[in-house]
Amino acid sequence: MRTFSPLYLVSPLVxxxxxxxxxxxxxxxxxxxxLRSSNxxxxxxxxxxxxxxxxxxxxxxxxxxxxxxxFAVLLDTGSSDLWVVSSDCTGDDCAxxxxxxxxxxxxxxxxxxELNYLMGNVSGTVGSETITLGEFEVSSQIFAVAxxxxxxxxxxxxxxxxxxxxxxxxxxxLACFFAYKLGRDExxxxxxxxxxxxxxxxxxxxxxxxxxxxxxxxxxxYWKLPLQSLTVNGTSFSLSKSHVDGxxxxxxxxxxxxxxxxxxxxxxARFWESVGGARQTTRGWEVPCNRAVVIGMVLGxxxxxxxxxxxxxxxxxxxGSVGDGWCLGGVQGNDEVFSADWLLGDTFLxxxxxxxHAATDGQPPRIGLRGLTDPTIxxxxxxxxxxxxxxxxxxxxxxxxxxxxxxxxxxCGVAAASGFVAGAVILVLVFTFTGYRRKY
Numbered sequence: 516m517r518t519f520s521p522l523y524l525v526s527p528l529v530x531x532x533x534x535x536x537x538x539x540x541x542x543x544x545x546x547x548x549x550l551r552s553s554n555x556x557x558x559x560x561x562x563x564x565x566x567x568x569x570x571x572x573x574x575x576x577x578x579x580x581x582x583x584x585x586f587a588v589l590l591d592t593g594s595s596d597l598w599v600v601s602s603d604c605t606g607d608d609c610a611x612x613x614x615x616x617x618x619x620x621x622x623x624x625x626x627x628x629e630l631n632y633l634m635g636n637v638s639g640t641v642g643s644e645t646i647t648l649g650e651f652e653v654s655s656q657i658f659a660v661a662x663x664x665x666x667x668x669x670x671x672x673x674x675x676x677x678x679x680x681x682x683x684x685x686x687x688x689l690a691c692f693f694a695y696k697l698g699r700d701e702x703x704x705x706x707x708x709x710x711x712x713x714x715x716x717x718x719x720x721x722x723x724x725x726x727x728x729x730x731x732x733x734x735x736x737y738w739k740l741p742l743q744s745l746t747v748n749g750t751s752f753s754l755s756k757s758h759v760d761g762x763x764x765x766x767x768x769x770x771x772x773x774x775x776x777x778x779x780x781x782x783x784a785r786f787w788e789s790v791g792g793a794r795q796t797t798r799g800w801e802v803p804c805n806r807a808v809v810i811g812m813v814l815g816x817x818x819x820x821x822x823x824x825x826x827x828x829x830x831x832x833x834x835g836s837v838g839d840g841w842c843l844g845g846v847q848g849n850d851e852v853f854s855a856d857w858l859l860g861d862t863f864l865x866x867x868x869x870x871x872h873a874a875t876d877g878q879p880p881r882i883g884l885r886g887l888t889d890p891t892i893x894x895x896x897x898x899x900x901x902x903x904x905x906x907x908x909x910x911x912x913x914x915x916x917x918x919x920x921x922x923x924x925x926x927c928g929v930a931a932a933s934g935f936v937a938g939a940v941i942l943v944l945v946f947t948f949t950g951y952r953r954k955y
Contacts, residue, residue, distance in 0.1 A: 544590060544706035545575050546698055572834070572861070574697055574771060576706055581658070582618040582644045590695065590706060592738050592871065593770030593858065596630070598659035601639060608664045615660060620645045628659045637664045691873040696887070697771065697865045715868040715887065722870060722883035725815040728766055729879070730759065730854060738871060740882055742767040742857055743820060746811035747789045750911040755782050757856050765856040767814070769869065769882065773860030775832070780848030782915060790830075791909035793844060800844035802831050805901040809890045810846075812863060823886040827897040829862040 575587045586599060599615040622643045629638040639662040646656040696715050698704035705712040716722060728739040741764040745752040757765045778786075783800065787793035793802045810830050811822040825845070835843025845862035852858055870883035898904070 541710075541712075542576050542706050542708065544695065544698075544704040546572050546701050546704055547575055548572055572774065574695075574704055574861075580647050581615060582620055582646075584613075584615055584618075586613065586615075589772060591770070591772030593768055593772045596659060597656070598628075598630075598637065598639070598661050600664065601660040601662050603660075603662045604639075604664060606663060606665070617660075618644070620654075622655065637661045639663065691875075692870050692883075694868065694870040694883075695771065696868050697861055699865060711870070712868075716885055719870075719883070722868070722885045723815065723819050723821050724872075724881045724883045725819050726878070727880040727882060728762070732761060735874075735880060736854055738769045738880075738882055739766050739855055740769070740814050741765070741816050742859075743813040743815075745786065746809075746813070746822060747786070747911045748809055748908065750789075750913060752786065752789065752911060752913055753915045754856075755779050755915045759855060762856075764816070767812075767857035767859050768852075768855045769864065770858050770860050771864055773858050775844075775860050775862050776846045777849045777852060777858040777860065778846065779856060780850050783846055783848035785912045785915070786846060787844060789909065789911040789913075792906045794841075798837065798843065799847045801837060801841045802844050803904075803906070804831060804833060804836060804840050804842040805904050806831055806906060807894060807897055807901070807904040809894055811890075812859070814884065821884070821886070823863075823867055823884060824888045824890045824893070825863055825866050826888050826893040828893070828900070829865055831897075831901075832862060833901075 574590045576590050577585070577587055580586070581599060600609050600612050602614040602616045604612075604614065624641045624643070626641040627638070628641050630636060639660045641657065641659050643655040643657050645652060645654050646658070647653070692709065694705070694707045694711055694716075696705040696712065705715065711717070711719070711721075725740050727735055728741060729735050730739075741762070742754065743764050744754055754765045757763075759766045784795070787795075787800050787802070790802065790806065790808045792806050793800050795801075807827050808830055809827060810825045812825065813820060813822045815821055830845045832843045832845045837843065849858075866886065866888040868885040868887055870881075872881040872883065874880045
């Protein structure tokens, strides 16, 4: 096991220190069901319940240990803090949860922390501890110990993600990245550190790269890219103007910790009208389970702008079925996304192979994408599984009303603690609640 002193705390979990990366960069990644929240008394009246009442899934990795105690954590590229439930937490919300017990290597800062999520909250103290991941050991990793949680519906340790900055002195800065493919079953996901999975890419040239969008031209806070437009069955579908200051196109966050794709409510309503046959309920947008539609997302800028196809099974989400032939839509509306316009959750990310790269002295942090969904093959598989769609095509409402201006309230689906610092590379979070969960 290699031992490193800490650099700086940021958010997710890849270490690339002084040019050293893991010889075996593979870490098991598993898709597991989330538990639904049992406490809904504190729900905000504006909360969209489509995820809270649906059958969700999380992508968990084994962090190794925190102070010698094993925890499973959720791979979450939309969060920025690591926290675990303390043995001092005795409330009903903590019952049955694996709890962290302080060790001789734990060092408390006596600094209080509190996070308020869309559903529920957590509070406790900030400290540091020895943490391992694979063959790496990092001493004095900053994290939070939760003494009280409320309304989170936990059934396992809950932690938000944490990062390490790759050393600027590294002679192998190109290896300072993590890569993932989110699977559709329990065992088909991939997660690697410092190397590509040859099942999805043989070289870096197989991916298209874009710099992470910097808010205000200087601040790197989340893994963000410009989202130029959508396509609906091959027809271009424009989007509302961005509410992010200075953005020439809508901005999207890649968020493995969110189940669905979230966007402005007016764009999403127009989207489902263009799909046809959909209805809006208290759960969100629902669609007949045999409604077939091929959606693309056009991401990036300039010469690296590219369309990435989404499998019809992710747009028409059978695992969110409500019965009577209706399925939950893989795209839902929410205007409470702060610092971006869209959240691209698992229903998009299952269709791409993704790499997240640390910043170097010569370039900003980058995101690499490779589309994995063939629209013809995916549509044929969807029809074989669901049956022939009896509904005919509808007219695509291609043009957005650009007189509309969006207002951003709190973060929804994106964690809002200390943002992700340029140069940070991989994150993890123990979250077994809901894909909408984030601070504010």
